[in-house]
Amino acid sequence: xxxxxxxFCLFVFTVAWATLCQASQPIRIGALFSVTGPPSFLGExxxxxxxxxxxxxxxxxxxxxxxxxxxVYDTQGDATKAVQLANKLIKDDKVVAIIGPSTxxxxxxxxxxxxxAGIPLISCSAGRKITEPVNHWVFKTAQNDNLAVTRIYxxxxxxKLTRVALLTVSDGFGASGREQLxxxxxxxxxxxxxxxxxxxxxxxxxxxxxxxKGTKADAVICWGTNPGxxxxxxxAKQLGLKLPLFMSHGVSSKKFxxxxxxxxxxxxxxxxxxxxxxxLPASDPQRKWLISFVKEYxxxxxxxxxxxxxHAWDAMMLLKGALxxxxxxxxxIAGNLEKTKEFHGIGGIFTYSPTDHAGLTKDAFVLVEIxxxxxxxxx
Amino acid sequence: MDLLQQLTQYAFSGFSxxxxxxxIGLGFAIIYNSTGIINFAQGEFVMLGGVLTYFSLTVLxxxxxxxxxxxxxxxxxxxxxxERLTIRPLKSPSPLSLVIxxxxxxxxxxxxxxxxxGKDTHALPPFSGNDPLTVGGASIxxxxxxxxxxxxxxxxxxxxxxxxxxxxxxxxxCSHNRTxxxxxxxDVRKMVLxxxxxxxxxxxxxxxxIAPLTMTAYDVGVMLGLKGFCAAIIGGMSSGFGTxxxxxxxxLLESFGAGLISSGYKDAIAFIVLLLxxxxxxxxxxxxxxxxxV
Numbered sequence: 001x002x003x004x005x006x007x008f009c010l011f012v013f014t015v016a017w018a019t020l021c022q023a024s025q026p027i028r029i030g031a032l033f034s035v036t037g038p039p040s041f042l043g044e045x046x047x048x049x050x051x052x053x054x055x056x057x058x059x060x061x062x063x064x065x066x067x068x069x070x071x072v073y074d075t076q077g078d079a080t081k082a083v084q085l086a087n088k089l090i091k092d093d094k095v096v097a098i099i100g101p102s103t104x105x106x107x108x109x110x111x112x113x114x115x116x117a118g119i120p121l122i123s124c125s126a127g128r129k130i131t132e133p134v135n136h137w138v139f140k141t142a143q144n145d146n147l148a149v150t151r152i153y154x155x156x157x158x159x160k161l162t163r164v165a166l167l168t169v170s171d172g173f174g175a176s177g178r179e180q181l182x183x184x185x186x187x188x189x190x191x192x193x194x195x196x197x198x199x200x201x202x203x204x205x206x207x208x209x210x211x212x213k214g215t216k217a218d219a220v221i222c223w224g225t226n227p228g229x230x231x232x233x234x235x236a237k238q239l240g241l242k243l244p245l246f247m248s249h250g251v252s253s254k255k256f257x258x259x260x261x262x263x264x265x266x267x268x269x270x271x272x273x274x275x276x277x278x279x280l281p282a283s284d285p286q287r288k289w290l291i292s293f294v295k296e297y298x299x300x301x302x303x304x305x306x307x308x309x310x311h312a313w314d315a316m317m318l319l320k321g322a323l324x325x326x327x328x329x330x331x332x333i334a335g336n337l338e339k340t341k342e343f344h345g346i347g348g349i350f351t352y353s354p355t356d357h358a359g360l361t362k363d364a365f366v367l368v369e370i371x372x373x374x375x376x377x378x379x
Numbered sequence: 380m381d382l383l384q385q386l387t388q389y390a391f392s393g394f395s396x397x398x399x400x401x402x403i404g405l406g407f408a409i410i411y412n413s414t415g416i417i418n419f420a421q422g423e424f425v426m427l428g429g430v431l432t433y434f435s436l437t438v439l440x441x442x443x444x445x446x447x448x449x450x451x452x453x454x455x456x457x458x459x460x461x462e463r464l465t466i467r468p469l470k471s472p473s474p475l476s477l478v479i480x481x482x483x484x485x486x487x488x489x490x491x492x493x494x495x496x497g498k499d500t501h502a503l504p505p506f507s508g509n510d511p512l513t514v515g516g517a518s519i520x521x522x523x524x525x526x527x528x529x530x531x532x533x534x535x536x537x538x539x540x541x542x543x544x545x546x547x548x549x550x551x552x553c554s555h556n557r558t559x560x561x562x563x564x565x566d567v568r569k570m571v572l573x574x575x576x577x578x579x580x581x582x583x584x585x586x587x588x589i590a591p592l593t594m595t596a597y598d599v600g601v602m603l604g605l606k607g608f609c610a611a612i613i614g615g616m617s618s619g620f621g622t623x624x625x626x627x628x629x630x631l632l633e634s635f636g637a638g639l640i641s642s643g644y645k646d647a648i649a650f651i652v653l654l655l656x657x658x659x660x661x662x663x664x665x666x667x668x669x670x671x672x673v
Binding site for chain 1: 518635
């Protein structure tokens with residue numbers, strides 16, 4: 001009798017312990033960012049923002065009472081490492097979903113891995129081919145290049161500046177931009193007079209700009225990330241080039257204004273809304289989130305939250321939304337992600353569907369001009 | 380803008396980038412001429428010059444001139460330490476191991492700079508004014524004139540040092556024949572150290588005067604070092620006008636290549652010329668072929 005009572009106690013205790021474990025077991029989310037390596041300008045703010053969201057969720061009592069555990073690995077911008085670490089996240093850490101990687105190259109390498117394992121992935125990189133064709137498990141938060149191109153071309157068309165000179169950087173970002181600029185030109189009635197490139201580490205672009213100056217172009221579009229475009233803005237000023245200069249969203253940070261100095265005045269570029277959060281009209285549906293994001297990020301990391309941090313913020317919040325709607329199994333998460341409607345994020349307003357895993361429209365970008373070392377919205 | 384004006388502008392652009400390459404190439408040539416080592420960490424000295432000036436200027440809040448002096452001093456110390464810690468301890472230095480050591484050193488210096496000062500690109504203020512000067516319809520920045528002037532000054536100082544001072548002559552002796560030099564009482568190790576000191580000082584100076592134009596970051600040394608190396612090779616590794624002409628030629632090729640042919644082939648044109656020179660005139664364009672005396 002005594003023995004069976006002891007056994008019963010043990011049984012009750014075990015069951016209770018198991019249930020307790022179940023309840024307190026955190027939801028494990030994996031993250032792959034290139035915190036170091038060449039794309040660290042993406043990976044570092046992304047890691048920071050993801051951690052910020054995870055901490056906020058946990059402080060607020062978790063998702064349906066369960067804590068979130070974010071497991072971040074550094075891919076160093078290396079596709080091979082990204083694949084190894086994705087496998088590690090899936091097999092060893094048993095995560096239910098992965099956010100990242102930071103670059104398109106890494107994302108494309110990881111894509112078959114998550115597809116085979118059936119784990120949802122929310123990439124923070126911009127390449128169109130990530131979500132075209134649509135893969136059931138793969139989503140992304142960074143805006144497509146083609147939306148930025150559309151923004152510029154719409155404006156040029158409106159202003160009747162139809163003869164355009166291109167100056168693009170000879171790396172992945174520039175090549176993809178150049179492809180889009182060429183593909184969309186005809187549809188907007190734009191004629192491309194010059195198509196020049198420069199190296200990512202080049203320090204003088206006066207030769208290319210001189211060539212452009214010698215043509216009848218109405219506007220110059222430069223596609224690159226810092227510091228190249230800053231050099232181009234300075235060179236254009238040196239040569240007294242009077243044409244309106246357009247840049248890509250790749251330089252939509254205060255850093256560009258710092259580097260280009262006076263030469264940045266009058267440069268126009270498409271940008272995510274985060275850098276102009278405070279000058280957006282009050283009616284903008286994203287405004288509230290944008291301002292709180294920028295403030296929170298600044299409080300924690302002493303720098304202003306940028307687009308890249310925003311991509312990871314969006315990925316975490318989308319994941320949170322999907323987890324709140326249903327189970328924490330990978331299949332349920334992917335299913336619920338696909339049902340996301342009008343999520344007001346940092347990068348734009350996301351609406352995913354079975355045929356669209358990028359979720360954004362050209363409204364994700366606004367056109368801004370640099371005036372008195374600050375951003376001004378172009379109407 | 381008519382064709383003549385365009386051509387003038389290409390020439391100006393070529394000369395101004397060429398002068399930068401020449402200045403960096405000189406650093407390579409100085410070490411090569413006194414030790415026979417090709418120092419692939421030379422680009423990192425250039426980077427240190429720019430980055431350290433920016434750091435002294437913004438974080439330590441020193442005046443511009445003091446900041447430059449600090450940058451040159453620290454880089455020179457780094458150059459000396461580099462020689463003492465990596466080159467000197469080598470028992471039997473073969474050219475290959477020396478090259479690998481300097482490449483390793485450059486990766487190390489770059490990594491330390493990244494950890495200390497971050498990955499951001501920074502711009503230095505120009506020395507005198509930001510308004511371009513216009514000559515014959517083409518324009519250059521006042522900073523370019525500083526680069527031309529300082530390059531000339533460094534060449535003159537070099538010439539004087541290597542031909543008219545005892546230390547300079549001793550360094551040249553070391554490059555011709557180490558054993559013979561040590562037999563006549565020259566401290567070869569001291570001369571090697573001295574050559575690293577001089578070239579890191581020249582490199583950092585180059586880094587400082589170009590930073591207002593090209594901006595600076597922890598990783599600018601790679602490309603600038605490579606271009607400087609090309610300039611030195613075209614010029615036949617001379618520590619005088621040969622390298623300067625090599626640099627100017629490289630700059631002009633790049634600029635005319637980008638302007639008249641296509642900017643996509645800009646680097647290709649420059650490197651094809653480099654390869655041709657290595658095939659046809661390995662001793663450089665501007666020096667006589669060496670003859671072995673038997």
